[in-house]
Amino acid sequence: MKESPFTPSEAKIKKAVERSKTKAEEYLRDAKKSREFVEEAYKKAKSNSTSSSLQTDFWSQLKAFIRMLKAYINKEYTVVPWTSIVLAAGTVLYFLSPIDLILDWLPLVGFVDDAAVLVFVFRQIRLDLEKFQAWEIAQYNPGKQIIDL
Numbered sequence: 115m116k117e118s119p120f121t122p123s124e125a126k127i128k129k130a131v132e133r134s135k136t137k138a139e140e141y142l143r144d145a146k147k148s149r150e151f152v153e154e155a156y157k158k159a160k161s162n163s164t165s166s167s168l169q170t171d172f173w174s175q176l177k178a179f180i181r182m183l184k185a186y187i188n189k190e191y192t193v194v195p196w197t198s199i200v201l202a203a204g205t206v207l208y209f210l211s212p213i214d215l216i217l218d219w220l221p222l223v224g225f226v227d228d229a230a231v232l233v234f235v236f237r238q239i240r241l242d243l244e245k246f247q248a249w250e251i252a253q254y255n256p257g258k259q260i261i262d263l
Contacts, residue, residue, distance in 0.1 A: 127234045134204035148187045155180050155206045172229045182246045198242040205235045
């Protein structure tokens with residue numbers, strides 16, 4: 115069966131994740147770069163989450179990745195394994211890149227590959243992200259749900 119140009123294969127997703135991991139490690143080792151890309155990701159996610167047709171799960175997970183990165187960079191939450199923080203950072207950097215498997219400016223399909231990468235990485239770091247979210251609730255909003263970015 116022929117692959118759709120708007121549905122990246124798992125092999126392409128894995129390759130994209132691997133490429134973004136190297137760049138993510140570089141950014142994570144530089145506090146200034148880290149803060150800048152987290153802020154940029156927050157702005158892009160906020161501006162697109164209200165106008166996009168993607169499911170709210172995508173935006174919720176992406177924002178959780180961004181919050182976890184911000185807490186890690188600010189040394190508020192550092193118990194997350196390096197591999198998981200690099201994968202989360204790589205996913206956020208991939209989201210920021212306008213040139214990826216499917217160009218973000220294409221109407222309706224521009225974020226499909228971003229969602230595919232996010233789901234791929236989420237499956238790998240789900241437990242670490244859930245631990246972060248439990249910490250976040252206890253830290254900032256005991257007994258209640260997380261207030262979105």
